[in-house]
Amino acid sequence: MSQSSWSNPRFVFSRLLTIGWCGSVYLFLLLPLVVIAGASFHNASGYAVMVFPPEDPTIKWYLEISDQQYKALALSVGLGVLTAVVSCLLGVPAALGLIRSNIHAKGLLSVFFRIPLQIPSVVIGIAFLHFYYAVGRMTGWYATGTFLGLAIGHFFHATPYVIGTTAAILQRFDTRLEEAALSLGASRWRAFRRVTLPVIAPGIYAGALYSFMVSFGDVPISIFLTKPGFTTYPVELFFSMENEFDPSVLASATLVIVFSLGIMLIVQRIVGLDTLLESRGG
Amino acid sequence: MKARWGFFLIPPFVVTFILMAGSQYVFIKGSFYRDLGLGRIGDTLELANYVKFFSDSFYLHTLWLTIEVSALATIFTLIMGYPVAYVIARMRSRFAMIMLATIVISTFITIVIKVFGLIIIFAADGWLNRFLVGIGILDQPFTIIGSEAGVVVGLMHFSLGFGVLLLYSVVQTIPRSLEEAARVHGASRVKTFWRVVIPLSLPGVTIGGLMIFNMCMGAFTSAALLGGGRVFTLPVLIQRTVIMETKYSMGGTIAAILVVSVLLINLLSILILKRMRATRYVIV
Numbered sequence: 001m002s003q004s005s006w007s008n009p010r011f012v013f014s015r016l017l018t019i020g021w022c023g024s025v026y027l028f029l030l031l032p033l034v035v036i037a038g039a040s041f042h043n044a045s046g047y048a049v050m051v052f053p054p055e056d057p058t059i060k061w062y063l064e065i066s067d068q069q070y071k072a073l074a075l076s077v078g079l080g081v082l083t084a085v086v087s088c089l090l091g092v093p094a095a096l097g098l099i100r101s102n103i104h105a106k107g108l109l110s111v112f113f114r115i116p117l118q119i120p121s122v123v124i125g126i127a128f129l130h131f132y133y134a135v136g137r138m139t140g141w142y143a144t145g146t147f148l149g150l151a152i153g154h155f156f157h158a159t160p161y162v163i164g165t166t167a168a169i170l171q172r173f174d175t176r177l178e179e180a181a182l183s184l185g186a187s188r189w190r191a192f193r194r195v196t197l198p199v200i201a202p203g204i205y206a207g208a209l210y211s212f213m214v215s216f217g218d219v220p221i222s223i224f225l226t227k228p229g230f231t232t233y234p235v236e237l238f239f240s241m242e243n244e245f246d247p248s249v250l251a252s253a254t255l256v257i258v259f260s261l262g263i264m265l266i267v268q269r270i271v272g273l274d275t276l277l278e279s280r281g282g
Numbered sequence: 283m284k285a286r287w288g289f290f291l292i293p294p295f296v297v298t299f300i301l302m303a304g305s306q307y308v309f310i311k312g313s314f315y316r317d318l319g320l321g322r323i324g325d326t327l328e329l330a331n332y333v334k335f336f337s338d339s340f341y342l343h344t345l346w347l348t349i350e351v352s353a354l355a356t357i358f359t360l361i362m363g364y365p366v367a368y369v370i371a372r373m374r375s376r377f378a379m380i381m382l383a384t385i386v387i388s389t390f391i392t393i394v395i396k397v398f399g400l401i402i403i404f405a406a407d408g409w410l411n412r413f414l415v416g417i418g419i420l421d422q423p424f425t426i427i428g429s430e431a432g433v434v435v436g437l438m439h440f441s442l443g444f445g446v447l448l449l450y451s452v453v454q455t456i457p458r459s460l461e462e463a464a465r466v467h468g469a470s471r472v473k474t475f476w477r478v479v480i481p482l483s484l485p486g487v488t489i490g491g492l493m494i495f496n497m498c499m500g501a502f503t504s505a506a507l508l509g510g511g512r513v514f515t516l517p518v519l520i521q522r523t524v525i526m527e528t529k530y531s532m533g534g535t536i537a538a539i540l541v542v543s544v545l546l547i548n549l550l551s552i553l554i555l556k557r558m559r560a561t562r563y564v565i566v
Contacts, residue, residue, distance in 0.1 A: 014471065018369055022381075025366045029388045029443060032399020035409065039402060090294040097291030109291065115302060120500025120544060122517040123537045126524055127305035130534060134308045156301045159294070217392025220502035223521060234394045234503075241398060241507055253395045260391050273383050277447065 033257055040250035061251035069252045072236040076216050079150055079232060083215035084208040086155040091162025091211075092204055098163070099170040110167075117160045125224035128153045132225075145227035153225055154215040161214060162207030169203035169275070202271035209267040209276075213260070313534035323531045331535035341519075345539070348515040351430055351505075352498035355437035356491050359445040362438070364487070367449035368479065372458070382450070389443035396439055397507045401427060404435070428510030436504030441494045448493065452486030453479070485558045492551035496544050516540045 006012055043058035098110050116124070132149055136142035143149030173196065181191035222232045231239075233256065240249050268276065316324035317331055324330070335341045370378050388396075403410050404426055411423040426432035456479060464474040502517040509518055516536060524533035 018365070021362075022366050022369055025362050025442065025446070026381075026384065028362075028439070029385070032396045032403060032439070033388075033391065034399075035402050036395065036399045090297055093290035094294035097287050097289070097294075101286075101288035101291065103288045103291075109295070113294070113298060116298070118496070118544070118548065119306075120502075120517060120540060122500060122502045122520050123309075123541050124305070126520055126533055126537045127309040129524070130309035130312050130530065131301075131305035133530075134312075135304075152301065156298070156305075159298065163294075213390045213392075217390075217394070219392075219394055220517065220521070223502075224524065234392050237394045237398065238503065238507070241394075241401065242511070249398075253398060256395060257391060261387065264387055264390055268383070273379060273386065276386055277382065 036250055037254045037257065040247075040254045059251075061248045062255075064248040065252045065255075066246075066248065069233070069236060069248070072231050072233040073252065073256070075147075075231070076233040079147070079154060080212040080216040082147075082151050083154040083158050084212040086151065087158045087162045087211035088204055088208055090155070091159045091207055092166050092200075094159070095163045095166035095170055095203075099167055100175075110163075113163050114160050116157050121157065121218065121220035124153060124157055125221040128156075128221070129224040144225055145230055150222060150225050150232070153221045154218060155211070157218070157221060158211030158214045161210035162204070165207035165210065165275070166200055166203040169200045173199055202275045205267060205271045206275045209263070209271075212263070216260075309534045310538055312531045313538045315531045317529045317532040317535075331532050332539075334532075335535055335539060341536070344514050344516055344519050345543070347430070347513070348499060348517075348540075349543075351433050351437060351515060352495050352501075354434045355441060355498045356495045358434065359438050359441045359494055360449070360487060360491055363442055363445040364449050364483075367446050368453050368475075370446075371450050371453035382447075385443050385446050389447070393440055393503045394507075397436055397504050400436065400439060401507065404432070427508055428512040430513055432508040432510065433505050433513050433515065436508035437498045437501055440501050440504045441497050444497065445490065445494050448490040449483075449487065452483050452490060455486065456482045485555070488558065489551055489555055492547060492554075496547055499540070499544055499547070516543075 006015075040061055041057045041059065043056040043060065094113055098106060098113070103109075119127075128149070129144060132143040136144075143152070177199075178191050178195050181195045182188065186194065217234055218232070219234045219238050222235050223238065226232060226235050233252075237249060237253065240246060311327070312323070313331060314327040314329065315331075316326075316328055318324060366381075370381050373381075402408055405411070406423045406425040406427075408423075408425070411420065411425065414420040415423060426435060460482070461474050461478055464478045465471070469477065500517055501515075502521065505513075505515045506518045506521065509515070514522070517540065520533050520536045520540070523529045523536060
């Protein structure tokens with residue numbers, strides 16, 4: 001192909017255009033993260049003291065991360081874990097029912113289970129706020145500003161992701177494998193646990209990762225359901241950006257980026273990128 | 283004995299149904315009580331809040347602005363994302379996987395942190411401005427934070443990663459052989475792209491575009507922070523109305539209007555999808 005050579009100016013031009021275009025998209029997506037990490041090592045306070053490479057690098061901001069931020073981080077991690085667990089407990093049976101049962105309303109039901117993805121998060125937040133007040137007026141127990149109240153809002157939003165990832169794998173599952181196990185004398189539970197579960201496990205892990213991340217990074221739902229002194233990390237960060245600026249936030253944000261990357265690397269090792277991609281978006 | 287898989291649906295259905303129906307019913311009903319401010323509401327169901335929304339130019343402007351910035355962000359996301367998705371989908375090396383993984387990873391980092399980075403870059407005394415003023419392109423610092431352009435950039439950041447993944451799956455459904463056929467018959471690379479690839483991906487791009495548009499309509503964090511308290515979209519206004527003005531039922535009204543607009547857009551997308559399928563059958 002003589003056209004595809006570096007001596008052809010049109011080929012060179014189109015190559016450079018392609019590389020430039022993709023490069024700018026990736027720069028736009030990734031530069032904000034690099035800037036935060038870079039600025040967190042810079043030894044001067046203020047918003048814009050981002051110099052690359054950081055002059056006079058320091059780790060002092062990492063030592064100044066407040067207890068309030070650590071508390072918020074701990075709350076976010078706990079909330080994310082609980083959300084992932086509950087989403088799996090609800091989502092995996094739902095996926096099994098949706099793929100394997102032969103009831104008529106299956107199509108309608110799968111649409112129903114996806115509704116939480118269609119409602120904007122802010123609306124889920126305000127709806128649960130109203131809901132908790134209404135329940136509180138009836139029972140005297142107000143779920144706003146409690147761990148449980150936050151968790152309910154989060155797993156409501158996150159469950160469809162688990163259903164999506166698990167259903168995607170179940171759809172490909174050859175049920176004859178399970179039948180073989182059954183005909184060889186395995187009990188129904190044993191066949192499920194030893195044959196089906198290992199096959200769909202990547203889907204469940206991927207779903208758990210999605211729901212953890214959805215919960216861990218959420219602002220619009222949590223902002224309605226937290227209260228001063230009891231906030232998740234993203235909400236804490238949100239308010240600190242709206243109000244006064246504290247450079248130690250750069251340090252904790254960098255820690256969160258590294259933490260998120262670590263989790264994703266681990267999950268990707270376990271389930272593979274294909275599973276993550278296939279089930280993207282629930 | 284055939285297992286009754288249908289029974290597995292009952293617990294998740296009951297939980298989701300109670301939470302969905304309960305919360306949606308309560309807030310929609312609440313939106314019909316007149317808001318008296320300071321957390322107090324009237325005691326009869328009426329349309330007062332809705333009348334207020336549709337007769338107040340501030341609210342109407344906010345609705346229009348939300349649609350406008352979401353549409354702009356969607357268009358820019360499609361324009362920026364499509365070539366990248368196309369390049370990744372047609373790449374034959376392992377590098378494609380790395381490019382995809384990078385996008386997936388970037389979509390997983392919480393948007394607050396990404397917006398934080400954007401603000402550092404775009405702030406008036408920020409990195410970009412110092413650089414541009416330093417090399418003499420700008421006379422004085424210029425910032426998009428607190429402007430509609432800033433909100434568009436924020437929404438794009440929110441939707442671009444998702445958009446690339448979506449468009450990637452659209453391009454993947456187009457057989458490579460069709461492009462090769464066009465090339466063999468003498469079409470140039472550019473012509474093949476415009477006459478073969480683009481038309482074939484149009485239905486997918488349309489639906490993807492509507493999904494991105496929905497996402498932007500509901501986006502809170504990026505719009506709130508890059509709007510800088512000066513530009514209000516509906517999600518930002520909902521949070522302000524509830525948290526700052528403690529107008530719970532008015533917040534509910536705005537939320538209900540937001541959901542209905544998003545719903546209308548979804549119906550529109552289904553309609554367009556059907557029409558496109560119909561025409562495609564005619565062509566094929």
